[in-house]
Amino acid sequence: MPSDLVKEYxxxxxxxxxxxxxxxxxxxxxxxxxxxxxxxxSKDEVCIxxxxxxxxxxxxxxxxxxxxxxxxxxxxxxxxxxxxxxELKVIVITGDGDASAIGGNHLIHAARRNIDITTIVFNxxxxxxxxxxxxxxxxxxxxxxxxxxxxxxKSFDLCELxxxxxxxxxxxxxxxxxxxxxxxxxxxxxxxGFSFIEALTICPTYYGRKNKxxxxxxxxxxxxxxxxxxxxxDKLPEEERKGKFVIGELYKSSRPEYTEEYxxxxxxxxxxx
Amino acid sequence: xxxxxxxxxxxxxxCVEAAILAGMRFYAGYPITPxxxxxxxxxxxxxxxxxxxxxxxxxxASISAVIGASIAGVKAMTATSGPGFSxxxxxxxxxxxxxxxxxxxxxxxxxxxTGMPTAPAQGDIMQARWGTHGExxxxxxxxxxxxxxxxxxxxxxxxxxxxxxxxxLLMDEVIGHMRERIELPNIDEIEIYNRKKPTCPPxxxxxxxxxxxxxxxxxxxxxxGYRFHVTGLTHDETGFPTNNGQxxxxxxxxxxxxxxxxxxxIVEIDEYLLxxxxxxxxxxxxxxxxxxxxxxxxxxxGMKVGLFRPIxxxxxxxxxxxxxxxxxxxxxxxxxxxxxYYLAVDRVxxxxxxxxxxxxxxxxxITPQEIVDFIKEVYYA
Numbered sequence: 001m002p003s004d005l006v007k008e009y010x011x012x013x014x015x016x017x018x019x020x021x022x023x024x025x026x027x028x029x030x031x032x033x034x035x036x037x038x039x040x041x042s043k044d045e046v047c048i049x050x051x052x053x054x055x056x057x058x059x060x061x062x063x064x065x066x067x068x069x070x071x072x073x074x075x076x077x078x079x080x081x082x083x084x085x086x087e088l089k090v091i092v093i094t095g096d097g098d099a100s101a102i103g104g105n106h107l108i109h110a111a112r113r114n115i116d117i118t119t120i121v122f123n124x125x126x127x128x129x130x131x132x133x134x135x136x137x138x139x140x141x142x143x144x145x146x147x148x149x150x151x152x153x154k155s156f157d158l159c160e161l162x163x164x165x166x167x168x169x170x171x172x173x174x175x176x177x178x179x180x181x182x183x184x185x186x187x188x189x190x191x192x193g194f195s196f197i198e199a200l201t202i203c204p205t206y207y208g209r210k211n212k213x214x215x216x217x218x219x220x221x222x223x224x225x226x227x228x229x230x231x232x233x234d235k236l237p238e239e240e241r242k243g244k245f246v247i248g249e250l251y252k253s254s255r256p257e258y259t260e261e262y263x264x265x266x267x268x269x270x271x272x273x
Numbered sequence: 274x275x276x277x278x279x280x281x282x283x284x285x286x287x288c289v290e291a292a293i294l295a296g297m298r299f300y301a302g303y304p305i306t307p308x309x310x311x312x313x314x315x316x317x318x319x320x321x322x323x324x325x326x327x328x329x330x331x332x333x334a335s336i337s338a339v340i341g342a343s344i345a346g347v348k349a350m351t352a353t354s355g356p357g358f359s360x361x362x363x364x365x366x367x368x369x370x371x372x373x374x375x376x377x378x379x380x381x382x383x384x385x386x387t388g389m390p391t392a393p394a395q396g397d398i399m400q401a402r403w404g405t406h407g408e409x410x411x412x413x414x415x416x417x418x419x420x421x422x423x424x425x426x427x428x429x430x431x432x433x434x435x436x437x438x439x440x441x442l443l444m445d446e447v448i449g450h451m452r453e454r455i456e457l458p459n460i461d462e463i464e465i466y467n468r469k470k471p472t473c474p475p476x477x478x479x480x481x482x483x484x485x486x487x488x489x490x491x492x493x494x495x496x497x498g499y500r501f502h503v504t505g506l507t508h509d510e511t512g513f514p515t516n517n518g519q520x521x522x523x524x525x526x527x528x529x530x531x532x533x534x535x536x537x538x539i540v541e542i543d544e545y546l547l548x549x550x551x552x553x554x555x556x557x558x559x560x561x562x563x564x565x566x567x568x569x570x571x572x573x574x575g576m577k578v579g580l581f582r583p584i585x586x587x588x589x590x591x592x593x594x595x596x597x598x599x600x601x602x603x604x605x606x607x608x609x610x611x612x613x614y615y616l617a618v619d620r621v622x623x624x625x626x627x628x629x630x631x632x633x634x635x636x637x638x639i640t641p642q643e644i645v646d647f648i649k650e651v652y653y654a
Contacts, residue, residue, distance in 0.1 A: 011502075014513055044498050049341070060502055060513060065495040067344060068504035068514075069337065070367050076334035080341025080349070081495060083325050084299050088345070088496050106337075109330035265320045 009033040009043070011063050018057055020128075022208075022216030024175035024201030028122050029058045031178055031199070032091065035185035047088045049078040051098035053129045055122030055201075058093050072103030075110040078117050086259040089189060092119040097127045097135040100156050104136070111165035111194045115258040118188040118195040121158055124203040132206030143210045162196035163251045169195035170251040174223040175202060177247060184249065193257045200227070200245075278457040284449045285310035285352075287423040288378060288442070289318060290457070292350050295430035296465055297376075298324035299349035301338035303331055303357060306390045307446040308380035311352035332357040336364030336377065343373045344503055346494020348430060352378035356387060358397055358404065365439050366405035367505045369528060372481070372489060374433035374468055376426070378442045380449040383636045392636030393446040395558060395609035399616075401441045402587045408525050410532040412539055413441035413587040415557040419453035425584065431466035432539060436531055437489040443586065445609070447559035447638060468492045475499045481524075482510040488531055532588055540590045543582040546572065550579030552652055553597055555618055556607045557583055560639050564607055567644035576652055586614070591621050598622035603651050605629045607644060 002012055010033070019025050036046060046064040050056035052071035059066040065088070069077040074092045082090040099107050099121045110117060126144060127133040134144035136156045143150060163170045169191040173181035181199055188195030202208060202219040213219050228236065230248035282290070288311055292300075300315040302308075316326040325342070329335040335351045342349040353361060358379040368375055381397045383389030388396075397404075401413040412432050416425040426442060433440040471478050471491040480501040481490050490510075493499035506514035507521040515521065532539065545565055547553060556564040561582045571578040581597055581604075583590050598604060604622050606615040606629070615630035622628050631647050633639055 011513075043500060044496060047345075047495050060504065063500060065500050066502045067341070068502070068506065069341075070363055070505055073333060073337040073364075076329065076337035077341035077344075079327070079329070079334070080299070080301060080338030080343075081345045083327055083338070084342035084345040084347040084349070085494075085496055105330050106334055109334070262320070262325060266323055269321045270323060 020205040022204040025055050027175040028199040031181040034182045047090045049074045050093040053095040053098045055095040075106040090117045096123040096137040100136045108165035111162050111167040113258040114193040114255050120197045122201050124201045126207040128203045158198050159250050167196040168193035168253045171249045172198040172247045174200040174227050176220050176224040282455050283452050284419050284422045287419045288426045289314040291423040291426035295427040296348040297350050299342035299347045301327045301329050301335040302351050303335050305354045305357045307449050308352040308354045332360035336361040339375050340368050340373050343375050350376040354380050354382050355384045362404040368439040369409045371503050372437035375439050376429045380444045389636045398613040410529045411587050415443040415586045417561045420455045434466045434468045445558045479510045480512045541584040542590050545580035547579035549577050551577040552603045553581050553601045554605050555581045563639050563641045566641035570645050589617050594621045598625040607631045
């Protein structure tokens with residue numbers, strides 16, 4: 001039986017989802033609706049925009065105003081929606097390849113504008129939908145169907161990228177630390193500006209299998225054992241940081257929001273300021 | 274003498290004035306010659322009427338933002354030129370399958386690739402028709418004067434809303450940058466068409482269902498109480514993806530036929546001295562202006578030549594071209610390319626008459642004199 005949360009916010013007639021057994025995307029998707037529920041937003045005011053890939057299929061399962069766009073362009077579509085109707089709460093669902101490879105340009109410019117959009121990247125370190133090719137977040141040395149001899153690319157730190165580009169809320173959590181993820185999504189939505197939340201998730205079918213990471217539970221355990229909260233991480237000596245990754249609210253700042261700034265220009269004509 | 278609003282206006286400027294009159298309240302674009310004035314003027318004028326202008330990070334982002342704005346319920350436009358038009362094809366295909374009204378202006382320049390940015394060309398005729406992948410139909414309009422840019426921009430918005438489709442407004446460097454006298458109409462003289470919105474209870478709304486007597490599905494905007502899903506995947510009437518081949522075929526055929534079956538409404542052509550013509554020139558945009566001047570010269574020399582000018586270049590005016598081909602001895606397609614529209618015209622008209630082509634790709638306008646010379650050759654051949 002679906003939970004009350006699922007019944008309220010999911011288009012249950014379109015379930016079951018297409019995700020593989022052991023996939024972490026369901027945990028992230030649930031965290032999004034839980035955050036929306038906690039904030040008490042009305043379903044009519046929420047707009048979910050996604051790109052292309054496994055995670056981007058989530059938009060179709062959610063009972064809001066939803067758009068499943070083209071590959072990499074979710075943020076560009078979302079910018080049009082938010083700018084046209086600033087009263088909508090716009091949330092972007094995207095994957096690591098969608099957001100930072102084909103959509104990398106849109107990501108940095110949405111962050112630069114500080115437009116009030118909350119972006120949640122489902123980072124599973126691979127292109128799952130097409131069968132496990134290396135993505136910008138596949139760690140160096142790891143295997144993928146297009147890196148049969150090991151990946152020689154340096155992987156992106158997406159949070160550092162978003163922060164440098166101008167996001168005013170940047171956080172990272174995992175599918176193990178799901179409650180933390182929910183809180184971060186709430187805070188991201190509350191932030192008046194561009195919020196970037198990286199949700200580390202797992203792909204046992206492709207990334208896990210190709211790199212002998214074990215079953216889904218093993219991969220979640222890996223996240224549990226190697227994720228360190230920012231407060232503890234900051235105190236950790238450099239040599240002990242190796243192989244660990246930082247989670248938590250990594251960066252917050254305040255800066256004028258794009259649609260509000262533009263509204264001032266409109267008001268200067270209509271109100272004769 | 275009544276007060277008349279007469280102006281000297283540039284083609285690109287007329288496009289912006291008309292778009293705002295047609296209801297454009299969102300523009301997203303990226304700078305590119307020779308269309309940039311459309312972005313610049315939109316940035317100046319839109320906030321004055323409560324509209325939004327945004328310069329996006331690239332061409333693909335611009336068309337994507339335009340589609341997003343239209344899905345949200347706001348009439349939206351973007352403008353570009355050859356290389357940018359190529360990039361926008363991704364979004365145009367998305368607008369086709371999601372039936373999202375929007376206007377894409379392409380002020381053509383020399384190509385392929387960066388080509389000759391400031392030189393006129395008509396090399397995007399086939400890209401306008403087939404630029405995006407997959408089976409589809411498209412509406413493309415091509416005005417030839419500043420006045421006509423004004424009225425066809427309004428028509429482009431009206432057709433986009435009426436048929437829920439992207440509409441391509443083709444121009445070329447010459448008409449985009451040309452300045453002419455134009456008498457602006459009053460707003461009450463203009464017919465504006467707005468997309469039909471649903472009135473049913475939200476739980477009954479099927480966003481891609483065509484109701485009896487309608488051409489296209491009713492279109493709600495986001496935040497209006499109708500929560501629905503939009504996807505570039507092949508979808509059923511509820512808007513959700515399907516791999517069912519029958520549903521897919523029904524959808525694609527409907528998207529094509531909503532345009533092809535309504536040619537009587539969509540196709541618009543202009544004729545000049547065709548009644549007794551033995552030779553018909555087919556031309557559009559700035560080239561058609563040279564053709565008209567050439568026809569005047571040829572007529573003075575006693576040659577019966579006329580002009581068939583498609584204002585709607587896509588869908589093709591098959592019926593009208595067939596009638597023409599049965600009437601004249603020769604058809605000559607004149608265009609600033611090596612025969613793109615000629616291929617389409619010859620397919621239809623070639624059954625009944627000989628179709629010739631005259632084109633060039635050196636970045637110069639086709640002059641009336643060279644058309645006169647070519648027609649004389651054809652005429653006495």
